[in-house]
Each structure stands twice: as structure tokens, then as C-alpha cells.
Amino acid sequence: MGRAPCCDKAAVKKGPWSPEEDAMLKNYIEEHGTGGNWIALPHTIGLKRCGKSCRLRWLNYLRPNIKHGDFTPEEDSIICSLYISIGSRWSIIAAQLPGRTDNDVKNYWNTKLKKRLLGRRKDRDAHHRQGAGAATSQTSAENTNDAGERALSASAMERIQLCMHLQELQNPLGAAHHNPVVWPGCSRAATLSNSSFNSNSSTVTVAEQAGRSSSMNGHLMGAQLEGGAAMDGGLGSPSSAENSNVISMEAELEELLYGEGSGSGKAGAVDGGVQHGDVDWWSYDNQVKSPVGCWDFTPETTNAVFQDYTSVYDI
DNA sequence: AAAGAACGCAACCGCGGTATT
DNA sequence: GAATACCGCGGTTGCGTTCTT
Structure with missing residues (x-):
């Protein structure tokens, strides 16, 4: 028995995030936190994204104090x-x-x-x-x-x-x-x-x-x-x-x-x-x-x- | 200036670990 | 203890940008 997919692949958007999507995710998490459930989070916000994708976006890009640019x-x-x-x-x-x-x-x-x-x-x-x-x-x-x-x-x-x-x-x-x-x-x-x-x-x-x-x-x-x-x-x-x-x-x-x-x-x-x-x-x-x-x-x-x-x- | 190659980065995919039922 | 669901990680891919010819 295989693992159930974490989301409906056909219903979620893939590819680069738009500024609007970024803002929705960032605003929500800053206000409410992740709620401990990334899978449910996009549904809550109304984002057509996979929960894993939201998590990745937050951790790698939207999270505060992320340092971009050259490594020392x-x-x-x-x-x-x-x-x-x-x-x-x-x-x-x-x-x-x-x-x-x-x-x-x-x-x-x-x-x-x-x-x-x-x-x-x-x-x-x-x-x-x-x-x-x-x-x-x-x-x-x-x-x-x-x-x-x-x-x-x-x-x-x-x-x-x-x-x-x-x-x-x-x-x-x-x-x-x-x-x-x-x-x-x-x-x-x-x-x-x-x-x-x-x-x-x-x-x-x-x-x-x-x-x-x-x-x-x-x-x-x-x-x-x-x-x-x-x-x-x-x-x-x-x-x-x-x-x-x-x-x-x-x-x-x-x-x-x-x-x-x-x-x-x-x-x-x-x-x-x-x-x-x-x-x-x-x-x-x-x-x-x-x-x-x-x-x-x-x-x-x-x-x-x-x-x-x-x-x-x-x- | 144009075409192709190389590069760099963001995002996706799949798997293992762990918590929950 | 088994099944299920979610999290987190590492590897890989896709695509835009830059460089080279």
C-alpha cells in the first residue's frame, strides 16, 4: 500500500511563487504561525499550493532573518x-x-x-x-x-x-x-x-x-x-x-x-x-x-x- | 549581435523518520 | 503492533540569467 499523496497534484499550482502568494503566506504565518500543520495551511489561507511547497517557501525565502547573497x-x-x-x-x-x-x-x-x-x-x-x-x-x-x-x-x-x-x-x-x-x-x-x-x-x-x-x-x-x-x-x-x-x-x-x-x-x-x-x-x-x-x-x-x-x- | 553553453538558484520529488490513531 | 499522516531532508530538475564564441 503506497502512501497517500499529501495533496491533490492536479489542483495545486507549481512553479515560481508570485508576490501575492508570498504576501499571503508571509502575512498569515506572521500572524498565526504555521499551526503545526503545513498540509492544512494552504487550504486555510486559500492558496493553491502544496503544503510542502509552502513550508519550503517559508523556510528558504520568506522566513525573517534569511541571509541572501555572498557567503563570507x-x-x-x-x-x-x-x-x-x-x-x-x-x-x-x-x-x-x-x-x-x-x-x-x-x-x-x-x-x-x-x-x-x-x-x-x-x-x-x-x-x-x-x-x-x-x-x-x-x-x-x-x-x-x-x-x-x-x-x-x-x-x-x-x-x-x-x-x-x-x-x-x-x-x-x-x-x-x-x-x-x-x-x-x-x-x-x-x-x-x-x-x-x-x-x-x-x-x-x-x-x-x-x-x-x-x-x-x-x-x-x-x-x-x-x-x-x-x-x-x-x-x-x-x-x-x-x-x-x-x-x-x-x-x-x-x-x-x-x-x-x-x-x-x-x-x-x-x-x-x-x-x-x-x-x-x-x-x-x-x-x-x-x-x-x-x-x-x-x-x-x-x-x-x-x-x-x-x-x-x-x- | 546572435546562438549556444554554462551557471546559479528556486522549487519539486521521493524517501526515511516520527508522531498519531 | 500496524496503518496512516505529516515533517524534514537530500538529491534532482527546470528555467532564467550570464558568459563565451
């Missing part, structure tokens, strides 16, 4: 850091940015930040494929790579790349993959109240929030470690069995990230990890002054952000 470097920093930590949990990330909505943050990440940070990945991939193609024809290793790309969500891949970069900044010789930010199950849960990212009104337990959803959308753990090795959102250090799985996972990730025979996973890494392979795929433009110049803040700032997270996760 501080906001960029928070978004990047939280994305690394918890992935595409936009509502949680937006909660740390007063006046920003999850939709705003999501759009900003997808259209600006992601491109800025990962824009060079295509180049790297193209370069990698070209090299592999020159050595052999379609190898099984390459096929494995492709399968891995499918298995790992884009979100997970991005987080891995970002974390490796940040860790290499902090410790160029260290194992970038031993990062509880990427492997949240490896460390104890901690709250953002210890970090610089807690809002005035709410303290978000990132690990809890991240583990709350059984689906773990876009999360590496959910995608790759289901079964015996699954690490369930942070309940202590992994067992030795888990460790061995993590190690094999790391090997797999190295394979995915750097290709066959990458060894330590640092193949081609130079100058504090700016480059992987032959492409400085973290750089945004040619005027990069620091390895993270694309973020418009200094390596010190970046390290501070990372330090926040290492402390949050009690490394």
Missing part, C-alpha cells in the same frame, strides 16, 4: 570543514550558519565551493586514464577502479580528498587515511560544543547526527563497511578485526585515488601534498599562494580548522 570566507570555512566531517548533511551545516538555509548551503557547495576545491579532479582523472591507456589496454585494475568509483559516492570521494589534503598539511609524512574525520567510527563521539562551530541556539552532536540516519546518505561507512566491519557512528576504537578491515579499505582507497601500484598512497605527492600525480588538483588558479589558496585563507587557518576537528574527535 568564514562561512566557506565552516561549510568545508563540516562537509569533510559529516558529509552532505546540509541541514546540520546550515544550522551553524545563522540566516542560511540548507538549500542555500547545498546550492553554494554544489555550484561554487565544490568546483573551487575539486575542479582539477577531472584533469587528474583524464591524466590518469591517459597514462593507464598508454601502458596497457583496458586492464582489470582499471575496471576495478571504475567499479570503485561507482561504489564510493561522490560525497565520500570528495571528503577523502579534502581530508587527505588537510592531513598532509598538518603532517606530510603521516598516513592521511588515519583520520577519524573520514572514519568517524574510529573515534569517540564528541559534540561541536567543544569547537568553534556551535551556534548560539543549538549544540549539534555531529557524530550523533551523522549516525542518526540509517541510510547514511553519501557516507563512506554506510557504503563500504556494512557487515562485520561496519563502524556505527562512533562507539570507541575499532577492534583488531575492524582495524584490518580499515587497512584493507585504505588500500582500496589508495587504489581508487592513486591507481595501481601507488604503494604508500603518496605517489607523486610533493611539496607538502599539494600535488597528487602530476596535477595540482587542489589548486584553483594560477595565482595560488598557499596550498589552499582557493579558500582565501591561510594554511594556518586551514590547520586551525583541522585542529578543531581533531580535538572534536578526540584524536
